[in-house]
Amino acid sequence: MSPTTYDEMVSGFRWRIPERYNIAVDVCDRWAAADPDRTAILDVSPAGRVEAWSFAALREASNRFANALRAHGILAGDRVAVLLPQSPAVVVAHLAIYKLGAVALPLAVVFGPEGLLHRLSDAGARAVVTHAGGVAKLGPLRDAVPGLDLVVSTDGAGDGALGYADLLAAASPDLIPVDTLADDPALMIYTSGTTGPPKGALHSHRVLLGHLPGFAMMHDFMPKAGDRMWTPADWAWAGGLLNALLPSLHHGVAVVARKAEKFEPEEAFRLMADLSVANAFVPPTALRMLRTVTDPRRRFDLRALRTLASAGEMLGPETFHWARTALDLTINEAYGQTECNLVLASCSGLGLARAGSTGRPVPGHRVAVIRPDGCPAAPDETGQIAVARPDPVMFLRYWNDPDATERKFLGDWMTTGDQGRMDGDGYVHFVGRDDDVITSSGYRIGPGEIEDCLLRHPAVALAAAVGKPDPVRTEIVKAFVVLRPGYGPSDALAAEIQAFVRTRLSAHEYPREIAFRPSLPLTTTGKIIRRVLRDEA
Numbered sequence: 001m002s003p004t005t006y007d008e009m010v011s012g013f014r015w016r017i018p019e020r021y022n023i024a025v026d027v028c029d030r031w032a033a034a035d036p037d038r039t040a041i042l043d044v045s046p047a048g049r050v051e052a053w054s055f056a057a058l059r060e061a062s063n064r065f066a067n068a069l070r071a072h073g074i075l076a077g078d079r080v081a082v083l084l085p086q087s088p089a090v091v092v093a094h095l096a097i098y099k100l101g102a103v104a105l106p107l108a109v110v111f112g113p114e115g116l117l118h119r120l121s122d123a124g125a126r127a128v129v130t131h132a133g134g135v136a137k138l139g140p141l142r143d144a145v146p147g148l149d150l151v152v153s154t155d156g157a158g159d160g161a162l163g164y165a166d167l168l169a170a171a172s173p174d175l176i177p178v179d180t181l182a183d184d185p186a187l188m189i190y191t192s193g194t195t196g197p198p199k200g201a202l203h204s205h206r207v208l209l210g211h212l213p214g215f216a217m218m219h220d221f222m223p224k225a226g227d228r229m230w231t232p233a234d235w236a237w238a239g240g241l242l243n244a245l246l247p248s249l250h251h252g253v254a255v256v257a258r259k260a261e262k263f264e265p266e267e268a269f270r271l272m273a274d275l276s277v278a279n280a281f282v283p284p285t286a287l288r289m290l291r292t293v294t295d296p297r298r299r300f301d302l303r304a305l306r307t308l309a310s311a312g313e314m315l316g317p318e319t320f321h322w323a324r325t326a327l328d329l330t331i332n333e334a335y336g337q338t339e340c341n342l343v344l345a346s347c348s349g350l351g352l353a354r355a356g357s358t359g360r361p362v363p364g365h366r367v368a369v370i371r372p373d374g375c376p377a378a379p380d381e382t383g384q385i386a387v388a389r390p391d392p393v394m395f396l397r398y399w400n401d402p403d404a405t406e407r408k409f410l411g412d413w414m415t416t417g418d419q420g421r422m423d424g425d426g427y428v429h430f431v432g433r434d435d436d437v438i439t440s441s442g443y444r445i446g447p448g449e450i451e452d453c454l455l456r457h458p459a460v461a462l463a464a465a466v467g468k469p470d471p472v473r474t475e476i477v478k479a480f481v482v483l484r485p486g487y488g489p490s491d492a493l494a495a496e497i498q499a500f501v502r503t504r505l506s507a508h509e510y511p512r513e514i515a516f517r518p519s520l521p522l523t524t525t526g527k528i529i530r531r532v533l534r535d536e537a
């Protein structure tokens with residue numbers, strides 16, 4: 001039974017983390033035994049053909065692939081990279097890696113050679129599971145990654161790669177998964193690299209259990225048999241993998257896999273309508289693109305869509321209100337980071353979703369806004385968002401970087417590098433990353449509030465606000481704006497947008513400079529890289 005209030009949820013909460021736990025056994029083999037024909041993955045081809053994969057099929061394929069990897073020398077603890085777009089093979093590879101007690105290293109397909117080389121060599125990857133595009137990118141890099149002995153391609157053998165299908169066909173379908181401890185390393189995810197070089201955050205199997213309470217909140221305690229989950233986020237990102245794919249499978253909810261080169265808002269609506277998607281996890285940048293589609297409910301049958309969750313960047317009231325009007329849905333915003341994900345969440349089903357708030361501490365996690373000395377801040381006082389250890393969702397350590405791991409903690413608080421405030425009702429409001437907070441005329445301004453206001457102007461599709469050094473005011477606010485189709489840059493429009501913000505926010509917050517751009521620099525996870533814009537300001 002689901003709780004009816006936040007207090008009930010908190011008081012009734014207790015972690016149940018077994019000593020031995022394996023993600024693959026939990027999300028796949030358990031269902032394959034209990035309900036073998038249940039659909040796990042709906043694989044959508046670029047032409048729109050849909051193929052259903054059952055839990056039994058996933059178990060067999062992952063057993064085979066684990067046996068094949070083992071036969072090629074992959075042992076417990078080895079890092080095995082997965083460089084593939086959303087597809088059943090990604091799931092099979094992850095499951096096989098967990099079953100061997102090895103460490104999955106998800107890599108986004110959009111990474112260029114430098115991004116790949118950095119992560120593969122830093123991680124000391126021993127194998128890569130990829131497709132023809134990945135094999136081509138890896139070719140010139142292989143010599144630079146000592147120990148990378150095995151490349152497997154889903155597009156068949158060649159160019160130094162073994163064929164994925166050949167390996168599956170030749171391997172036994174029988175396997176006894178390694179009986180891992182919940183604390184054994186299972187996966188390593190690199191941070192998005194928004195503020196600097198990406199860091200490898202090593203997680204153990206329990207990380208999935210740590211996500212479940214937040215996942216329940218994000219989807220109003222509603223995932224149930226027959227539901228379908230979809231996220232446009234790459235499953236290589238903590239958000240895609242741990243907020244969508246793996247917890248859905250844990251609940252026996254089918255996940256839609258779609259290989260898309262880029263996010264197309266009309267296509268996204270069409271997919272959700274055609275496949276009767278019930279639960280969606282859509283990060284803010286993608287939601288802002290959906291917002292440019294007029295009248296979506298008239299054009300697409302979205303009646304199946306019951307829960308819509310978002311995380312990874314600030315959502316902001318404008319996009320929150322848009323979803324209520326245009327989709328008749330309340331977006332459940334959550335917050336976390338690769339190192340310690342999904343620790344704040346909203347839950348509209350329990351009346352716990354407020355425009356402009358990233359949500360409340362998820363039961364089981366102790367989250368606070370703290371002062372530099374580690375003491376909790378007063379209500380509404382801005383400080384550092386922090387999470388107390390131990391916490392099952394928390395990373396084990398940064399890979400190869402004990403100093404960075406050490407610096408991440410202030411006593412038992414894991415600091416996030418994010419500024420926020422908790423209001424008197426216990427809702428957390430994100431202010432900005434430490435480096436993104438703008439200091440102007442003695443005020444500390446979060447860029448999100450300005451960006452949200454800019455979005456309310458009819459000409460604005462996307463916006464980013466940064467601080468530009470100024471001799472008098474320390475910094476002034478400079479805004480980078482992408483216009484909606486039909487609008488062209490002009491001084492008059494810049495002045496109009498400035499006036500628009502000035503009448504809505506206080507005078508020190510309005511952008512004294514506006515630059516129009518055809519696009520903004522985004523991480524592979526769709527986040528605005530404000531540090532690049534700061535350098536240009």
Ligand code: ATP
Nearest residue numbers: 191192193194195312313314334335336337338430
């Ligand atoms: P890096 O650490 O390499 O600079 P990153 O912090 O962007 O990159 P992630 O771990 O993918 O890498 O992102 C986590 C960060 O995303 C959080 O620390 C926070 O700054 C931001 N974030 C996540 N959820 C939200 C949210 N709901 N509102 C605002 N910001 C959010």
Ligand code: MG
Nearest residue numbers: 191192337417
């Ligand atoms: Mg970070």
